[in-house]
Amino acid sequence: MIRVAVYDKDPRIAALLLEVLRRDRESEPLGAASSIDDVRRALSVHPGSVGVFGPSVGSDELAVASELSRTSPGSSFVQVVDELDAETIRASMRHGIRDVVAIPDVEREFAPAVHRAHEMATAVAASSARPERNAHGRVVTVFSTKGGTGRSTVATNLAALQAKAGTSTLLLDASRRFGDCASLLRLRPDHTLSDLVGVTSLDDTIMQAVATPHESGLTLFAAPNDPLEGSALSADLLSSVIKRLRELYQLIVIDTNSSLDDFTNAALGSADLALMVTSLDLPAIKDAKLCLSMLDRVGVASERVRVVLNRANSDVGFPSAEVAKAIGHPVAHGLPSDVAVPRAINDGVPVVWHSPKSKIAKALSKLGEDTRHDLALAPLKVEKRALFLRPARAKATI
Template sequence: MSVPRRAHGRIVTVFAAKGGYGKTTLSTNLAVTLNASGARVCLVDLDFEFGDIARWLRLEPTRTLLDAIPLQGKLNAAGGASLITPYRPALDCILAPVDPGQAAKLPSNVTAELLAVLPSLYDYVVVDAPAKLSLHTLSALDSSHHHVLLSTPERPALKNLRRTLDTLELLSYGRQLRSVVINQAGSRLGLTAEEINRLVRSPIAARVPYIWDVPAAINRGVPLAISRPDHPVVRAIGEFARAHLTAERAAQPGFVAADGAGRRPA
């Protein structure tokens, strides 16, 4: 099989400490937004227990990450290409296993192998990570050029975000390539910007507004970035992408520790 190779693309992992923060909404709309800029994009669903991308995008999961198991130790660009489910021109998906119980068979080194080859096929790889720091999540974080850490503006969610930031520091991931995004900003039930800054103690890269009609778009199975590209949520995601992702950078995969030495070996 002949597979077109590209200059090394960028991996962006989207992580939230708990479900319900809008992680998949952000991941899917971010992938569509990057694709709309002319980039070739792959959206990877690593949330094996509660992965929703197939349902959200109304895709038939005939191929999933489980199909990577026979390729373990020899997963190349052709193998990576064999796992994709096309969604739109130049926007593909790699779907989570349908049965969460089957996902336990997938070793984390397969995730690492897959993320090593996908940047040769795509300009951007957007990873929708599970809401826990599993071995698969750590493989994605290690492979990534940028981490998007998501929270909603409620106090418990922000405390979880702060704990996530502290954990990443303990794991020797540096700060220079991560972005904190607050979803549903402006919600009447959320905290003020000043209260958020005091709790998080880290720069906020973007605030995605709370808009009542977002759940309706989810139920329709069409990302807002497709159905309503002028929507305030889509505009906020687009501004974030332009400011933090699409600029040319000499970043290497994985975080760099505060002392510049990179992540400590496991």
């Protein structure tokens, strides 16, 4: 049972929250606290409990969450607010609060938020000091300068191929506000990158709690389910996460967004290999040229960059052979336009699994093999009949 202490200066709100908890089979309400000191005492007497702060609790009192998060790793906190906005979520996460729920959503979202907070706190409490290990995992960052180039499709299929080859592979969705990797893999993660905000030690147990396994063998670190939570993710946190993941996986494939902000730059700066996905339209080629000239200034040497031209066989009036000349960098791979891609996306299955005999699957397999060569990994072991067993068709997860 999850013990929960509720504190709000308005007794009606406290009573509402307690009533919701009493209907939850996994929760054991400790009652309504009359002060912030009561919350502190309750969590001291009952280690591993969840503290709940209502809308009337001020920022000074919320600082108790920061204090107890450091001194009592098993404690966790949920805040209930009048309405959600980005600044409220950022402030809450800075105080070490695991989840934020708006009053209108209490009936549906409050108890699950308490469960999630408790799960993460349990993982923190179970973590123990371990000797540092030398980082050995390799990092591939997939990026583009505009949306719609197929970047996420390349990242998910590349990760699925490497996992199928027997390499322990993690796919990190670093598109912090509108990540698509979970949908492309037909997954509904319970925990995401936002659960790591405020965590002081990225121990193995914590990392495992955030990870979501996929049937191909890869593991997903998903982007936040709520775009508002993405604003609380910092470039420093991403760098720390990548550093820890290098110790846990042989290969980390990072999907990014089309904005070259500090967050994406952190993913690029950590990369052993960077795949820039572009297309044949003039704006994409112009942006690719500008991006390539900028990458060296953020610490990404040109020899670590591979240009991937998506939909390379499209007849749009710009010959694919001219792309390398236009951007001043060789094109390493051309991926064909293929109707198998949207079909696979709608089914929530990697196209190398969904349509293994298609032209795009064969081109992605070549990209996967060349990536392994660039990173000095063992060659891909691809079955002649199919890369994966093809699953039954299913509706897309949206």
